[in-house]
Amino acid sequence: MHVRELFELGGRVALVTGGSRGLGLQMAEALGQMGARVAITARKADELAEAASHLRGLGIEATTIVGDLQHADAVPNIVDAALAAYGQIDILVNNAGATWGAPAEDYPDEAWHKVMNLNVTAPFRLAREVGKRSMIARRTGKIVNIASIAGLKGSPAGMQTIAYNTSKAAAINFTRALASEWGRYGINVNAICPGFFPSKMSAGLLEKLEQTIVEQAPLHRLGGDEDLKGAIVYLASEASRHVTGQYLAVDGGASIV
Template identity: 65%
Template sequence: MSVKQLFDLSGKTALITGGSRGLGLQMAEALGEMGAKLAITARKAEELAQAKAHLQALGIEVVTFTNDLQKFDAIPGLIDDVLAQLGTIDILVNNAGATWGAKAEDYPDEAWNKVMNLNVSAPFFLSREVARRVMIPRGQGNIIITASVAAFKGTPPGMNTVAYNTSKAAAVHLARTLASEWGPYGIRVNSICPGFFPSKLASGLIDKLGDQLIARAPLRRIGGEEDLKGAVVYLASDASRHMTGQALVLDGGSSLI
């Protein structure tokens, strides 16, 4: 098999949560460009419509599903709808996420629960549903969980995100644990750990601390609109077929120092 064939996703179907904007849309563009048919989900129908029009203008086949992943009992129905339209799910990208800023000693219960529900529980429940209904019976599948470089760090001055950091560390280990259990079924599970990228989730911190973030990164930059694409295609394709349970960091080197 040639290197080009290793990265080719033609004939594959990918489900991407939080795929209507930011990193999710960037990953959707990448997987679609490499030939995958896409199903993207998000809470807001208008943002999904905009993302669908954008992706279709690039020649990418895509269907959309409005869904709130914090409503766990709706997950089976979401998978029903995806399978009804696309027939299968080869690649699952658990990208939807949340954060909340507050000092640890004052952190609201509702904030902790929201972040944990969306960043940890929802990826597990969705992965479990897809694995037992699609990937385990087929003896193959590929799951990617969007974690964060915050999984490996505390919170520096100006960032009070105890639930986010904790949840992303859990996401990394969720990928490792699922990889160890589901590897015998031919299912690979990896996490992708971005540093700071322009997105709605990170925009406030980038606006506030952008110069400091750039100065602390050995590459002297934050992530751009193209910087996640190669990594997600690598993880989603046969190019990484001997890789599972790993966390791929993309942070300009900021976690090194």
């Protein structure tokens, strides 16, 4: 097999949560450009429509699914819609997430539960549903959980996001645990840990800390629009067929200092 073939995704179907904007849309674009048909899901129909138009303008076959992953009953409905559109799900990208900033001593229960529900519980529910309905019986599948370098260490000064950090550490070990169980089905489960990328979620934090973050990272830059694309294609393709239970930090080196 030529090495290029290892990265090709023709005939594959990818379901990307939080796929209407930001990192999710960038990854959906990358998967689609390598030949995958893409189902993107998010809460807002108008943002999904705009994202789908963008993807189709690039020649990518895309469908949209409106759903709020904070609600348990949204998960089977999302999977139903993806299977109705494409008949199978080969790649699941658990990208949707939330954060909330507050000092630990004053952190609201509501905020804790919201962050943990979307960042940990929803990916578990989706993996369980997709695994049972499309991957296990076919003995194939790629699950990529979008964690964060925030799950690898404590918070830097000025970043009071205890639930987010905790949830992303949980996402990394969820990846390991699921990979351990589902390897026998031929399913690879890995994680990507992005560093700081400009996004709606990170805007407030970067407004205060961007200069410090850039100065401290070995590559002295934030993540850009193209910087997750290679990582997601690698972990979604046959190029990573002997890799499971691992995380890949895409952070300009920030997690090593």
